[in-house]
Amino acid sequence: MKKNIVIITLLIVSVLALSLTLSARVAVESNNKVVDVVLDYSEFRDMAAQSEKPLTWWLEKFESLGVQYVGLQEENLESLMIKNNQLQILMGWQLLQEAEWRNLYPSEVEYYIDHEGISEFDVFIATKSQEVYDFISNGLKSRYTSDKFQILSEEGYYTILLKGNIRDALYRNNFKLEDAEGKLSIPRHKPYSSKLLQVGLGFDTDKINVIRESGLEVLPRPFTYIDWMTEEYMEATFADIEAYDMKPPVFLFSGGAVLGYPNIEIIANYMIENNIAAGLIETSVQRSHIEQEGLNLLTRSLNYDAVRIFSVWPYIQERFGYYNYEGAEEIENTLYRAVTERNIRFIFFKPFKVDDYNTRYDQFIYVTDYEEYEKMFERFEARIAQHGMTLGDSSRMEPIRVRIAKQTLMGWGIVAASILFLTYLIKLDKKYKYGLLAMGLLMVPAGFVVRPMLMDKLMALWAAVIFPSLSMVYFCHRCFKYIYKEDQKDKLHKKMIYAARDLIIVSAISLVGGLFVAGILSHIEYLLEMDIFRGVKISQMIPMIIYPAIFMAYFGYRRNVDKKHQPSIGLEDIKTFLFEDIKIVYVLLSAVFLGVLYIYLARTGHETNIQPSTFELIARNILEEKLLARPRTAEFLIAFPALMVGIYFAKARIKSLTFVAGLVAVIGQASIANTFSHLRTPVYLSTVRTLYALVLGVVVGIIYILILEIAIKLINKLKTEIAQHKSN
Known part of the structure; x- marks a missing residue:
């Protein structure tokens, strides 16, 4: 001990700095104890369709379990096709393959194609429903610049053309061609679909009313498609949020980027003014979060006003009756680990599924026994209570940082421990021991300043x-x-x-x-x-x-x-x-x-x-x-x-x-x-x-x-x- 008094002193000072740092971190973690559970509208709609109860009944039941919000995706062409069978959507090349297309659609379509042409990447929209047309056209006009789309006909048979390019195209990747001898031939791919089917068109009033009638609030999820992002889209989205009074506590961004990217300043200012946190959605392998363009930059702009989000991925939904459990215990275990071990404070919840594909519904069968959900929520809430946690509006961590002075003191302790270790491994003269110690002490603060x-x-x-x-x-x-x-x-x-x-x-x-x-x-x-x-x-x-x-x-x-x-x-x-x-x-x-x-x-x-x-x-x-x-x-x-x-x-x-x-x-x-x-x-x-x-x-x-x-x-x-x- 006497031989290493300098080293021991450094270690003691370093441990004191460590104690102060950890006490600050523990204080931040101790104040982060509220977990929010938000329902996925589309999944619960599908689950309700398989049950004997309407969606409003299910939402009311989950409201009694402590749920406050339902996540509602902005409407797009895909969701409109699900809701309305009067909507027809074709890729440009598919339209031209229809033998009678000139006779099927209004003359304006023929005139436009003959004079302006149509690309295989364009998306052709046709409907005889004025309600559907009005929703689509109003959504496009209020959100996007006129060079992105073309209204072809506005009476009787309504048609619209979305102007796409190769970056918008989606292809099937498992399509192979082979001859009679089994030899592969290079396939000539045509776009199977387009990303343009996912661009946001606004929120569905009927869905908002269903959620509100159930006693729950809407958590809006606008969609970001970078190539179509405009300031007009941002303004229209904010106007919808204000008009329907659905300011979210957390933004769950949909698409490959944050809302408004690359113009981060607009969304950052809006979120600061309205006390909205950024949502960091954890990946399916439970490591880091899903990469979305501009998300880290936005989070830093908000001074780290952010919440980690756990999405109930499909493979987790299917863990009903898993590991010899009778019900949703393993799903409950997964949620419990997420909030207690991984700083998750926001659960994007989806209904349970049994591992049995249903051809009638073209999807897995949902668990429609409400008691299973009730039991899981009660057990989950009781378990997290042991850690001082409750359900409610998700809490947010204070933006803790470690000062260079404390990092340096802690680094010196690590250097001191290393020199102490070396003295037991090899014979070190005093001059070498303290020479190495001095070098280490100088390198630590230099490293923290430079990188x-x-x-x-x-x-x-x-x-x-x-x-x-x-x-x-x-x-x-x-x-x-x-x-x-x-x-x-x-x-x-x-x-x-x-x-x-x-x-x-x-x-x-x-x-x-x-x-x-x-x-x-x-x-x-x-x-x-x-x-x-x-x-x-x-x-x-x-x-x-x-x-x-x-x-x-x-x-x-x-x-x-x-x-x-x-x-x-x-x-x-x-x-x-x-x-x-x-x-x-x-x-x-x-x-x-x-x-x-x-x-x-x-x-x-x-x-x-x-x-x-x-x-x-x-x-x-x-x-x-x-x-x-x-x-x-x-x-x-x-x-x-x-x-x-x-x-x-x-x-x-x-x-x-x-x-x-x-x-x-x-x-x-x-x-x-x-x-x-x-x-x-x-x-x-x-x-x-x-x-x-x-x-x-x-x-x-x-x-x-x-x-x-x-x-x-x-x-x-x-x-x-x-x-x-x-x-x-």
Whole structure:
């Protein structure tokens, strides 16, 4: 301690800065406790059509469950075709393929095509309904410039032409041509449809009235198609919102861009004036949010007045009766994880589906038993209440930022921990030790000034690696002491106490590293997952690579070590290791270890095909229902008990098994830091998760030690009996 007083002082100051940073983050997270649930109008309309009750009945029922809004998409040609069978829409080339098109449509159509021409990318609209025509034409005239469309005929048979181009075209991608011998021929594609069918035309008054009659409010969803976006469209949209009194608390942007893009200033000013937050819709793999042009820029313009949104994707809708559940429990679990673990405060809710396609409705069958929805909402509300959460208008996080001064102080602590780690790995003279320390202290603030958003990630990665590695230094230090300096004659219960104590201390060191990650990356962009920490898998792997070097520093490599040995890797150790004769069994064991490691790393995240078994998922769900946060299985069932077993082997002076146990144990220590690398998860939840894993890990570790003790006694007894049998 006296030799490293400067380093220890730096660490203490750094931890104080970390505490202040985390307290600010925890305060922001604690005030973000209200979850909004909004219904999808089109899906509930389809579900009501399959039930015996009208849509108004369903909406009234959900209003009683705490729902306030129904998300209503702006009308477009596609939605109008669904609603009205008097509307005909053709691509330009499809119109010309109709043999009688000159006789079918008004003479104005023939005249225009003969003189102006028609493109295969154009969209031709025809209807005999004046109501439909008026809605379409008024929508086009009020929103778009005249060069985008052409009114062809305005009496009797109404026709309109939308002028498209190749960027608007939509093609089928699974169409193949082959000859009689099965040889493929290059197909000549024609546009199957057009993006122009989705351009906004205004909101349907009938749908608005249905929602209002049910006691719910409309959450308007205008559509952004960049190539057709105009200031006129913006003004018309705002006019609709004002006229129908449907200002949304959050904008759920539809299309590939935010409303008004690329003119962000107009929509930003409107949202600030009306206290409307930006909606960040989480992707289907539950990582970051759907890319929409201008969304990040808009969010920053709003000073991060934004809400993370969870959309109930089709694959989640179909999880009714999943994992041996009778009803919507797994859907409920998905929603619960979203709001408690991923800062989701807005759920775009869609009705449940059973995994059975219905040809009559040309869609999956919806669950139309209201009690199933009622039970799920009641359970969901009760579960989130344990975290202090309620249903209502979604809360928004304060735009927290970490000052460079605090980042620097925290960075200095990481540098200090790194120098401390090096002193146990290699022999460092004072001048080299403090020289490296000085270099690190100077580089940290320089990095935060020059590239702050890169430097914070690098420092977080550094913390996620160095503290778990430092924790394994402590593990090896204790094992060295048990093997070379202490008596073996401790009773079993004392061995268990030592093992549990050392597990707690080792994990506490790794926990500090995890808190450094959570502290340095406390910027609001990480909490909203506009930016993410990409070093998770690397931070899991590197401590596993470093651990053998730490063990070698303490125990050498095929050399005698006395109890006065100071930890360091010698040149002789490296030379012996490099020129070691590799046995086939070592190669096989290494291959097995690497395979297990690959599976462990590949299973992390939602973008992998390697998923846990159904049994494991059911077990996880049980833990999740019983505890405030589900502990990580690999930690409490494998890695933490392995560390206790490693201490047990060290007490028995079995060095090789101590090393193997440590190789498994380091996975758990890296996992602790990794837990806090999921920045969208509140700090308190990550802490509780780790503490649960630690408590369960101690219990499981004691069980493993008891099993080993019984097995060793049985083996020794068997050996004695065999020896006696031979002597007789």
